[in-house]
Amino acid sequence: MKFDTPALDNPIDRTRVIGRPTDRIDGPAKVTGTAPYAYERNDVAPNAAYGWIVGTGISTGRIVRIHTKEAEAARGVLAVVTYENAGKLAKAKAHTARMLAGPDVQHYDQAVALVVAETFEQARAAAKLVRVEYAPNKGRFDLAAEKENAIKKDSQVGPADTATGDFPAAFARAAVTVDATYSTPDQSQSMMEPHATIAAWNGDELSLWTSNQMIAWAVRDTAETLLIAPEKIHVSSPYIGGGFGAKLWVRADAIMAALGARAAKRPVKVALSRPQIPNNTTHRPATIQRVRIGAGKDGRIDAIAHESWSGDLPDGDIETAAFQTRLLYGGANRMTAHRLATLHLGEGNAMRAPGEAVGHLALEVAMDELAEKLGIDPVQLRILNDIQHDPEKGPERPFSSRKLVECLTVGAERFGWAKRNPKPGQVRDGDWLVGMGVASAFRNSPTQDSAARVGVDAKGLITVETDMTDIGTGSYTIIAQTAAELMGVPIERITVKLGDSKAPVSSGSGGQWGANSSTSGVYAACMKLRGELAKKAGFNVNEAVFEDGQIRAGGRNISLGEAAGPDGLTVEDKIEFGDMQKKFAQASFGAHFVEVGVNAVTGETRVRRMSGVFAAGRILNPKAARSQVIGAMTMGVGAALMEELVVDKRFGYFVNHDLAEYHIPVHADIPNQEVHFLEELDDKSSPMKAKGVGELGICGAGAAVANAIYNATGVRLRDYPLTLDKVLEGLPSIV
């Protein structure tokens, strides 16, 4: 099914099942511990041996010699795999660094060996006997120091540089200007389930039971790395303990498990240990961002510029931190620029809302700074500069739907924004300085082609198969709701099978495109199934009504099972998105409101209240969507207050590489969060009329915290995370 014109009224609009806050259909399995995650698939490989990855001890240089004899002689050891005996390997195009080091080393804790043993304890102990001699090189690890050497490089998702009008001239003549530089640190996705894989060979065919967001990419990248045909690879990933971008690509657990299984001639299971994850896998790269805004005294922006510097390994990619600034506010004169420095710090890559998550931490604080200089309420400033079309392309490219102003006004009302004292440092509650902050939320809403297979059996039971993944997003449930709505049956009659490369290729889970794209793929397949069932039953498909397990038309009715016949009926189709994304700017929007208390004595910040209003097209399941949003808001609090991978600039690695030292928000850090979705249907986005919501909530949440800290204390901080030591420096001394 092609989607190249706006959606008309369609059976999804009945909203008998879709759009309802249905409990997750995978819930009972997850809360009882019976949902099997990758490392737990004893059913598929009961005789699996255990692999333990040895990581490199230097960040860049060469391996001189690897001593494996002691490890090989240790009790229980079946094989030790290194580059010297792994066979020929290649680097997949999607990987920046190779999954196995040797002879050159590309980053710290890159896999250098896999020890395979009968038991986990034996593998872990023997891994310590692998000794590696290195010839280290001098690496580059300091973004600030390398900023001047950074080069222009386009991203896969857009150009490094954009310019419209004449920014320098407009900025020079602006009545009120802000010119501020912000920094954000390296961050870790820190999903709860470590990367894990069980690999098994059957002749030249490889099976990977793994934890992965993008099944088709996993097949492709494994094939490219191991130099085997993709048809020989089977990937299964039905349950995924979180990803946040870290599991978009196969990592060392999968590749090393495959190599280990080949060497040991039996299935091998490998999980990255928690302390290996930040340096061995990917991280969100640090940024330095300069934002300049020039406005008239009336608050209207005439000039806006956003520049970002980030680092990555050679041949890596930019962090697209300025992308939201191309579309969020009006202004005739604008520019963005991204520069990439070479840093030898592991692979910089996607973490929830790549680009926008950290971009908002700069832009939305700059807007707060501008509001103060203008003496205009920051909510009003944002409303003043709303624009209903792509400000680079002009009115010929309108937004498909955009309710930023409504999000801001409804949010301000619900939060009690009117009570905010615009003068900082005025509100006290005992030892606590209290402040409120606001920020807009913007996230592009991309779509990806997505296919599904839908079948109905003689009993009228329906099965949906697609290689889509559920990484906690609720895919199982919204896909079941979609199929139930279209086929006119209760959700209990739907079985959803996900995450298997034998199923049709879906959008996968990433870039907040998954829900809208994958349900649209299921929509396409269900519409095809409806057509074939109607035809088989002798109905005019345009008149046929599917409800209560029946097909009705022209005064006749027949059950789905009867229409399907004794052998059932199965069809496959795919949603193919045309040029609607070109014709219309497509994004989801929101507004964050935060109240913080900052301790006047210690400088400690506590979030007291958080409230957000969001417009993201049709909300397919308000319960699951709300959970996505509160989770993302919490990650935004983490970015604002605590999350930072600390770089050892001498040796080139992240020092705090576990969950004790890399701090993420815990229960005690997060108050009750309020989420409100605006009614919105976006007929330009897909037949589901939905937009992305999974990453929207992180965009702006941290900036609202930063702005609230300023309102509480009068201390403007621009280097994240905003820890108490930085706040204390600005607080007046206490006698």
Place this chain on the structure above:
Amino acid sequence: MPDEPAPSPTGGPPDDPLFFCDPTTRRVFLTRAAGASAAVTLGHGLFSGPDAQAAVQAEAGGGEAGGEEEVTLLINGRQTKLRLDPRVTLLDAMREHLQLTGSKKGCDHGQCGACTVLVEGRRINSCLSLAVMHDGDKITTIEGLGTPAAMHPMQAAFVKHDGFQCGYCTPGQICSAVGMLAEIKAGIPSHVSADLLGEMSASEEEIRERMSGNLCRCAAYSNIIAAVREVSGDKTGGEA
């Protein structure tokens, strides 16, 4: 102190709150752990030099003559006798030797709480405890609380309130919540309790404090609080 003995969350926590700081618990730990402690300490690789290398080799050899130890675990009412490498944690004994994979390994270092189980009614990080230390102990895991067809009230409340997303921290959150409510009923104070000797309530503040050892990166925190509050039946101390 509550008037009535603390009810069992799982069929058998102690009614004496002092149990939780019983010095014999520590003594038992030291005795039981002695056989495995050398290997465990060195396993962290904190030491270097020839002694350390020798010790690492000794560990790779499997400890003393590579011997296994017998341990009887009483998990979810079922008694199992195992011969285990003394380095096997309680978590791995369950996951890798007994196919009880409901308890999750998020960090293996006691940092995340995904492996939380109830041992004699008390919540512990099973990744930080060796299996051989639990000979004869009564252990309840997520599988012992309920099944998809017959969920424990806490499990049902997590589904109703969407107290999870990816589901990986969830068994630990649920076991922790069950153990935590028993601690409150037993009158054990927390860092945020205003009165250390008074009656404890399952207020939102108390739950947040006491559950902070269970990380959730999907951050279903607000929903978990709602689920736990519902099960606790506590109407006091909530936020407006």
